[in-house]
Amino acid sequence: MADASPLFTPTRLGDIPLANRVVMAPMTRSRAPQGVPTALNAEYYAQRASAGLIITEGTSPTPEGRGYTHIPGLYSPAQIEGWRGVAKAVHARGGRIVAQIMHTGRIAHPDNMDGARVVGPSAIAASGQMFTAAGPQDHPVPHALTEAEIEATIEGYAQAARNAVAAGLDGIEVHGANGYLPNQFLAPSANGRTDRWGGSAANRARFLLAVLDASIAAIGAGRVGLRVSPGNPFNDIADPALEETYTELFAELGRRDFAYLHLFGTDPGFDVPALAARLSGKKLILNGGYDRARAEGELAAGRAQAISFGSAFIANPDLPERLRRGAALATPDRATFYGGDARGYTDYPALPAARAA
Ligand SMILES: Cc1cc2nc3c(=O)[nH]c(=O)nc-3n(C[C@H](O)[C@H](O)[C@H](O)COP(=O)(O)O)c2cc1C
Incomplete structure (x- = not known):
């Protein structure tokens, strides 16, 4: 019998066809030494290829954007080769995958960066500390980018987008959320x-x-998505005129064509999905604490084109099938979220195949 749930109907985001509306949210897992994706990373993503779309972990466009240890990049030939292996493995299982392009900006530490500088819009350090090999250390005061350096950084994103497509990935998501450079x-x-x-x-x-x-000019509007998180204070982000900022941003987004807008749901005190829905024809992915019932509610009400799931995908590689069956979800082990090896990464089993009725 066909499943009537809107979660399991196909759709399209720009040029990218999705077999279902269960999207894997981007998640940093810090298992790419020197920023180069490995066969283990390819196996991890291939295990999750039944998602309608995989959005990869945050991936740096430039050496200056790779502020955490062991996160991947998309600027060197070896990194592009690594991503080619990931794209191949996911496509072999029928999946779709875009790279999330994340420049960490001031959320970085020189110890993590092989000599690259920590940069930001201004010489204002973020409060708090970050993980380094020597233990947690304060965020440093970043170098304030000059106008010429800003232009070069933007070109870095465009080149990373071209590299993503050259590696066989289906597109990119610009990470405009969670306190990173944009x-x-x-x-x-x-x-x-x-x-x-x-x-x-x-x-x-x-x-x-x-x-x-620049990303759209590099690889085409149908392959470029954008993630934003209005009101999320993560990484020392504050804006006394938040609604004005996002009203301006969304007005500009409404004048552009791109594949999708991915909203990380916080409640900033104004109705972000309503604001986003005014973008003409823009496809929305909603995220943040969804279960099957809430996800279906949003889709049925026409408030989103797809729903992304983060932590649930860590311990449930076959999440779409589990949601479809109403099966219990495994709980991920937080101790193995970041760094390490196959443990807590590729060793979460899928359900045994359903017995033929
Ligand atoms: C281990 C981990 C790593 C994450 N890394 C990223 C990241 O690289 N980029 C990003 O935009 N969000 C990142 N997030 C946030 C998730 O994409 C998602 O917004 C969050 O988990 C909430 O969705 P959920 O309630 O379905 O888990 C991360 C979340 C987790 C748990």
């Missing part, structure tokens, strides 16, 4: 610039939009 430009708590890259909401949105436009 979000640092958006937020007054990280951006004190007085040139055209800071100050007004339009100026603070300029970097994110320039990255989006």
